[in-house]
Amino acid sequence: MATRKAEYSESSIQVLKGLEPVKQRPGMYTRTESPLHIIQEVIDNAADEALAGYCREIIVTLHADGSVAVEDDGRGIPVGLHPHEQVPVVEIVFTRLHAGGKFDKQGAGAYSFSGGLHGVGVSVTNALSRRLEVTVWREGATHQIAFAQGDVVEPLRSEPLVRGDRKADKRSGTKVRAWPEARYFDSQQIGANELVHLLRSKAVLLPGVRVSLLDEKTGRAQTWHYADGLRGYLTEALAAGSGSEPLIPLFEGEQYVGAQHDTFAEGEGAQWAVVWTEEGPLVRESYVNLIPTPAGGTHESGLREGLFGAVKGFVELHGLLPKGVKLLPEDVFARASFVLSAKVLDPQFQGQIKERLNSRDAVRLVGSMARPQLELWLNQHVDHGRKLAELVVRQAQARTRAAQKVEKRKSSGVAVLPGKLTDCESTDVARNELFLVEGDSAGGSAKMGRDKEFQAILPLRGKVLNTWETERDRLFANNEVHDIAVAIGVDPHQAGAAVDLSSLRYGKICVLSDADVDGSHIQVLLLTLFFKHFPTLVERGHVHIARPPLFRVDVPAQGKRPLRKLYCLDEAELRHVEDKLRKEGVREGAWDISRFKGLGEMNAEQLWETTMNPDTRRLLPVTLGAAGTLPTTQRFTMLMGKGEAAARRAWLEERGNEAEVDI
Secondary structure (H helix, E strand, C coil): CCCCCCCCCHHHCCCCCCCHHHHHCHHHCCCCCCCHHHHHHHHHHHHHHHHCCCCCEEEEEECCCCCEEEEECCCCCCCCECCCCCCEHHHHHHHCCCCCCCCCCCCCCCCCCCCCCCCCHHHHHHHCEEEEEEEEEECCEEEEEEEECCEEEEEEEEEECCCCCHHHHCCCEEEEEEEECHHHCCCCCCCHHHHHHHHHHHHHHCCCCEEEEEECCCCEEEEECCCCHHHHHHHHHHHHHCCCCECCCCEEEEEECCCCCCCCCCCCEEEEEEEEECCCCCCEEEEECCEECCCCEHHHHHHHHHHHHHHHHHHHHCCCCCCCCCCCHHHHHCCEEEEEEEECCCCCECCCCCCCECCCHHHHHHHHHHHHHHHHHHHHCHHHHHHHHHHHHHHHHHHHHHHHHHHHHHHHHCCCCCCCCECCCCCCCCCCEEEEEECHHHHHHHHHHCCCCCEEEEEECCCCCCCCCCCHHHHHHCHHHHHHHHHHCCCCCCCCCCCCCCCCCCCEEEEECCCCHHHHHHHHHHHHHHHHHCHHHHHCCCEEEECCCCEEEEECCECCECCEEEEECCHHHHHHHHHHHHHCCCCCCCCEEEECCCHHHCCHHHHHHHHHCCCCCCEEECCCCCCCHHHHHHHHHHHHCCCCHHHHHHHHHHHHHHCCCCC
């Protein structure tokens, strides 16, 4: 079969300028189900003004023509010429990626704490809108500029405010009105419930700030202004959800770091409200610098560890733990509802849509603040502490019984496990984890660094067989594939087949390989194996990719602060860490940067802290994309099929620029 030969020359290389990268691949920068997230970027900017102490009111208007306006009474975006670009700053903010006031962390900065740190927020809003208008009230004048398809169509113009009007003379703030471009989104409708939830949460997290929503189509107006903050919000949310009564009074607290702290920057800290109920749905919401984090992250892990440490200490102090029962963090957290708001300098999120916080320091930050306050509260209210202890012990006993039932069911057909498998002690399948580790050297470090109670290690020698075109009855001829199948306890099967997972031995199967090209190749080979021959494990979320760091930053001792070792997943995170060190006053160049060549270079402690500890690791779940199974199968065939060399070449010529290659 003849294939079309595409010309590949200097003219084939395209350089995307301005906002073109966003327009060509909007899914890399925002959610495309609806325009909600591009509007949220504008709302977050207004909220950051409130967080900085300059905004007291935020008004969101849904206009009848489909546009959305966000207005605040903050300082107003600067409108003067940028000192280097010689372009109005307000124009730069809306037309340049990676431009904004939140990168400046020197001294106090315009925004010491903010959610938008990627610098692509409102510029993405502009890129994906057919029209966008900005009005700024600042320095006694009204300034207006308009954009269409991301480009300036009405240059900045300014008019003085009415003289003699005291209110007008002092007016400041920003109003952004956007008309989202329909072709970029699956639906033009902004979910009313999601928008209401977002705005209400801003009011909760910003004491004293009034947040309003006006809908021109329905004529409905809503305003939120919470006097009781997190307590009032959590109480209201629980009552609306189930009306279930709290087991003990609500526990709330807050703490922020002062100047000259040994570990954290001034102003970092958290505020929380927690309540335990015996039944009914749970309310769990977390935020970082006012940005919702629906997928949780390290700040939630810190709260969990803090609560667990306090409750465990109380139970042991008062002798409330029955013999043979072992408490785990999930026992304390199982019936806990909470609202958590953390302030973190330079937060690291998982992706631009900021659904999950990845900053490792947030575990220690929140945990070290929540634990002592709950310990004090429990020992001041012993009767309430005993009630909570009884609930936690019941959860632990129920978990133990469930694990025993699973073990009894699968014990009738016990397979001989691979000799090189270092198994875990726990029989709780949902909690158990298997790490498929590249190389014996890294496998040795993983064995020493793991938590032997629930983490098992299976080292792999060399690269696994490409199993895309291998028949199921020939799979076990390969030793590595045989050992993987026997270790996880599930037989190979076809997509859509009825599969009995009662013999599954691990709730999480984690691929752990080097952060280089060879490691990525091993990941692809193992993902090919699971997608082709164990598809049910992928569909049900059992397969994950462990993400070891690429860099280590050694920071010298500084005053009270001891020597520190910081780990960075990639170059972007390395830049953020360096910015934070400059903010802390560390002399430029005083820190050393090391790049890991492989897992074998890490000792057991480093591997545990960066890659295996559930609270601080970066574990990436493997899921099927929104397109479904068929397009994924076609892509795997093109990439892994033995007779698809021509298709692979054509794909590389057409779309090779999409691949991130570490050379």
